[in-house]
Amino acid sequence: MQSAPESPSQAAPSRAIPFYNDPKKRAILFQIVTVLMLGLLAYYLLSNTLANLEKQSIATGIGFLQKEAAFEIGESAIEYSAADTYGRALVVGFLNTLIVSFIGIIITIIMGTVVGIARLSSNWLVSKLAGIYIEVLQDIPVLLQLFFWYAFFYNILPGPRQALSPIMGVFLSNRGLVFAVPAAHPVHKYMAIATLVACVAIYIIRRWARARQARTGQPFPVFRVSLALLIGFPLLTWVLGGAPTAMNVPVFSGFNFKGGRNISPEFTALLLGLILYTAAYVAEVVRAGIQSVNKGQSEAAMSMGLKPGLVLNLVILPQALRVIIPPLTSQMLNLTKNSSLAVAIGYPDFVSVAGTTINQTGQAIEGVALMMIVYLTLSLLTSAFMNWYNKKTKLVER
Amino acid sequence: MDNTTTIDAKSSVKPPVSSVGVVGWARANLFNSWFNSILTLLTLLLLWKVIPPFVNWAFIDSLWWSTSAECKAAEGACWSIIPAKYRYILFGLYPYDSQWRPFLAIIILIGLLFYSRNRAHWKKSLAYAWLVGLILMGLLLRGGILGLASVESTLWGGLPLTLLLSVFGLTAAYPLGVLLALGRQSEMPAIKSICIIYIEMIRGVPLITLLFMSSIVFPLFLPEGVSINAILRAQVAIIMFTAAYIAEVVRGGLQGMATGQFEAAESLGLNYYQTMRLVILPQALKIVIPPTVSQLISALKDTSLVVIIALYDLLKTTQTTLSDPDWMGFSSEAYIFVALIYFACCYFMSSYSRRLEEELDTGL
Incomplete structure (x- = not known):
């Protein structure tokens, strides 16, 4: 088959190569055939679908978003009633997904870091316990864990009358978690503004300090000043606002708690399950990241006379984070995607609300497409961020 | 001579009691600094608070072979739910008298897995053994030949369904994933973009949306009168999902191949198909065995997610058991039992994957 040309002169373009032996032409042909076949398949499925939809008289398009939803949603961040539209119901679901993911991500990172460091601890007991935690929770499906926590709330915890109170002002019962919050006061709004102002100030100080250090070589205690600003500004506002200390403490009356902040068992179970599961993975990521930094790095930094805090800040962390951040982001994305399992325990997240919408309108294609688009957008945004980050922290090699 | 005697004398001096034995070990590993000492004491306190009550609940006060009425009166764990209901949890709605068939199928699967553990057995005959084994398992479940009563797939459930969905899922997803990975590395723009779109789209959405798609959208795609059973549809969704992830794993292996390998194959006059089959894939797939596990x-x-589209896998049968009024409320016991099954399977595989990683590490 693959005989060499008899002599170089005969390999001249005088003899035309048949198109099926020319890799370039063959590639084009191959691609045309593939695209055509995919197109035909799509056309076949589409025509079937249209025929089926017509036969079952299901409407198409996203007009249903404007119709009245006529179902209640257990918890929502914005005002919602059954008289609102499907569109608004889906927004409520989307916000619920964002809320549970956001809180989950923050706690997971903290907990995963603690467990990851514990895994590396020189303390045998702590290290082994962290190892057991990581191994066990990674090997049990997250859905089973969610069911377990949900059943824990419903079957094992007592009713609100005998609610457990691990810390003063916090009550655990089969109606969920209730805890005391500061009573509403106008100063809270100003405290939030003060925090924002502090953040902006910190940003400006950081830039100024960096420029000054580059110019004069004098360091500035940015961390301590930032911390003081972040705590001091809101505290000052609070004192100026009359230092209100009234608390809105939950009290048991009738059949349930009144006052305080109530978190539903669904939300708590979902959050707990997601955090415990994902934290096991994050712990492994953190451990790998810390171990990836060569011991010589910290020794070199110390021999240059850097203090332990600076060694961590300037030498270890920048190198460990480069290893940690990419898999960490994908774990965060996993948490967000796993939050869709809320549908199994009745927390009204986006998938759950979209599922109800599909059941009521029968518009399955639009509903499932919406679910996919929402999660796809989230993950595309995350990977865009990742690419930007990777580019920024890429090792510049000589 | 002098030197050796001094060394002997030195080595015969015993180390202090505080640095050997239990005390020495504890000092080195638990109390080597004030911070670690506090940490150890706090951890011990926590364990003291948690473990004795748990042991009490799970072993001392627990009931193992009682009726549900006795359980409801008791304080501790009610493991009796498992002897009473294990057949249903493990095999679901499968006809009671024929449940030895799925049991046998699981035994075959476990036997094959154990046999494949040893890398010395990785030959062509093993592939045939798997093929025969899988067909045999399918026949055992389905019946309809050799005097076995035929069992509708709607009745399949429990552990066999879970294992079936995952093992078949991975087996079918693997070649698809390899094709997708090759497509993604291809130089043909149309093929490359189709593969990238597919992989990124599937990896961007949760599995549950694909399962919804298979259970409620897919029937709309089919022409009138044609229907595919629910298990197969879920299986296709799992295959499509897993293939995208396998593709990324394989891509990692392909990118790990040195350019010299491609060039050497090309200079030998191998075409694309031969290069891949004889040179690149055998090496690339070997690198990615651990992530594949x-x-x-x-x-x-x-696969536990198929609960949401109401297939009777291991988790769903457990849930159904718990909705039985006799055994309502003993969810912890049942869930712990199922969690142990999942844990045993996953732990077996992950420790195997670690061992393989060590064995296959060629130091490159």
């Missing part, structure tokens, strides 16, 4: 673990855990 992790994919199998994820696939096994992910």
